[in-house]
Amino acid sequence: MLTVRNSAFSLKTKLQNLNELLGKKLFATVLLSLPAFVHAGHIDGLRGNRYCEILLSPTMFKMEVYNTIGLNDCPPKLWNKISVSSVKAETKAAYVKLNGPRYWVIDGMKNSQLVNPQKKVISGLAMREAGVLQLGLSDILSSAKPYHDHVVDRQTTWVYKAGKPVYELIDPKGRVFVMQSYSIEKTPQTAASLAQLGSKLQLPQGWSYRTGVLKQTTDLTAINKKAVVIQDDFLNTYQLATHDFLNPQQSTH
Structure with missing residues (x-):
């Protein structure tokens, strides 16, 4: 007993x-x-x-x-x-x-x-x-890790307009993740401060951050109704794109 x-x-x-x-x-x-x-x-x-x-x-x-x-x-x-x-x-x-x-x-x-x-x-x-x-x-055990892929079943299309800034994370495989929203929970941030975000992130080896202005309006669509999303150190959220928004001819998927 x-x-x-x-x-x-x-x-x-x-x-x-x-x-x-x-x-x-x-x-x-x-x-x-x-x-x-x-x-x-x-x-x-x-x-x-x-x-x-x-x-x-x-x-x-x-x-x-x-x-x-x-x-x-x-x-x-x-x-x-x-x-x-x-x-x-x-x-x-x-x-x-x-x-x-x-x-x-x-x-x-x-x-x-x-x-x-x-x-x-x-x-x-x-x-x-x-x-x-x-x-x-497995989702729970890996949930707190920044720069970790999460696959989400959803059908959404985000719209980014020409002449507006975009913020990208690029992983060692050349995949491009485009920011969709930023958070102020962990640190004060503004839209203006995102241009300098790259110097503050603790990026894993082989990762990079860049920003630029879109030359043409671009959509970010969940691929086959699945969105691959990640967060950085400050809880800003990004989604995997099929191509580099700042270099439209370059496929990443």
Whole structure:
């Protein structure tokens, strides 16, 4: 009987450890993995827009993603009052992550839809459900690593307009990842400061960062309905492109 008790205790301990791991690391993956979210059709004027997200986990490997896009710009007077504990009490979620504020560096989007278009008010902030993510253990274990690929099932097209700056990460294989949004959670950033971001990043060997101005309007589309996304040291998010936006003739996929 002692062996049984020890086994049960060991299992319980392992589950608790996994829960702690989820609470600490799961959400970095979710920051990268957001599916399509605004209304279907073509949305313009997104560059520089501020938004926030609240991530809820009703079960160990399932995440519900809510955001403010299309409803409000995540007013500081509301966002600053929201806490993990208040959201847990209100939603009964096992885990909660407050993600934001974030700012778009895309100009628009196409072919994007909400999972649930109905407005939901969470802790006083109007939001809508952007998607539901099913995550495996491997996603959780690698979620906190910057510059790590995450493959996301989604069908989205980001629009980058001619004459606007773009920010790219290039890996040792020559693959180009284009920034879609920047974060101010870990360090203060502005759109203007992104030009000097390369000198601040702790890039892995063989990686590089560059920026430039687009000569022609360019779309960034999920490849075969799968987006490969990464984050840098400061939680800025990038998506794999089929070609180098600053050298359009150069394929990277």
